[in-house]
Amino acid sequence: MLIEMKISALAFDPTMNMPLVILKSDDGKQILPIWIGMLEAGAIAAQLEKIDVARPMTHDLLKTMVESLGGTVDRVVISDLTDNTYFARVFIKRADEEIEFDARPSDSMALALRTNAKIFADEGVVERSRKVDLPQAQPGVDEQEKWREILENMDPEDFGKYKM
Numbered sequence: 001m002l003i004e005m006k007i008s009a010l011a012f013d014p015t016m017n018m019p020l021v022i023l024k025s026d027d028g029k030q031i032l033p034i035w036i037g038m039l040e041a042g043a044i045a046a047q048l049e050k051i052d053v054a055r056p057m058t059h060d061l062l063k064t065m066v067e068s069l070g071g072t073v074d075r076v077v078i079s080d081l082t083d084n085t086y087f088a089r090v091f092i093k094r095a096d097e098e099i100e101f102d103a104r105p106s107d108s109m110a111l112a113l114r115t116n117a118k119i120f121a122d123e124g125v126v127e128r129s130r131k132v133d134l135p136q137a138q139p140g141v142d143e144q145e146k147w148r149e150i151l152e153n154m155d156p157e158d159f160g161k162y163k164m
Contacts, residue, residue, distance in 0.1 A: 002077060002120040003030050007109065010045055021109060023078070023121060030126050032078065034086050040106030047113040059110040066115075070094050073115040076108035081128045 008024035008031075019041030023032040036044075043059050045051075056064065066073055071094035080087040088108040092099045103111075112119050 001123045003123055003126060005030070005032060005078075005119045005121050007044070007048065007113070007119070010041060010048065021106070023119065030121075032121050032126050032129050034078070034105050036106035040104070040110060043110040044106065044113065047110065059107065059114055062111055063114045066092055071099070073111055073117040074098070075118045075120060076103070076112045078105050078108070078119070078121040078125055080122070081125045086125070 003025050005023035005025055007021060009020075009022040011020050011022070012018075013020045013035065016035060018035045019038060021034045021036055021041075021044065023034065024030065043057055046053060046057065047059075053060075063073070071092045074091045074093045076091070077089045078086055079089045086105045088103045088105040090101045090103045090108050090111060092101070109119060111117070
């Protein structure tokens with residue numbers, strides 16, 4: 001089953017020195033944290049903040065290409081989690097056909113934001129994300145349990161406004 005998600009927060013995880021996107025279900029009961037690269041975080045932040053750029057970014061180019069070829073981005077789906085790596089699918093509609101592409105979740109989300117496409121996550125991915133292996137920062141501290149507690153009790157205001 002697919003769960004509709006929204007980007008709840010974009011933050012910087014100082015323990016892993018990486019940006020982090022927090023997806024949350026509409027009812028707030030499901031949370032999906034996805035660590036992403038710096039460049040992808042910049043592309044997502046630029047769209048969230050409605051920052052105009054002088055030249056099109058890659059995701060702007062993809063949007064223009066899809067639309068110029070008569071298609072629309074219908075939805076993106078965070079579809080799998082294998083060996084701590086997330087996978088996504090982008091669904092393009094054109095005329096009477098649907099075209100599906102493999103993509104990184106960060107690129108999928110950046111494209112979805114630019115095209116107003118819905119973001120979904122597979123229920124199994126959300127469930128398995130609770131078991132993602134996190135590195136141990138301090139001996140004796142259960143980082144997985146610490147992160148699980150933080151994410152389950154998180155309020156988007158805790159992160160500020162998409163601060164990087």
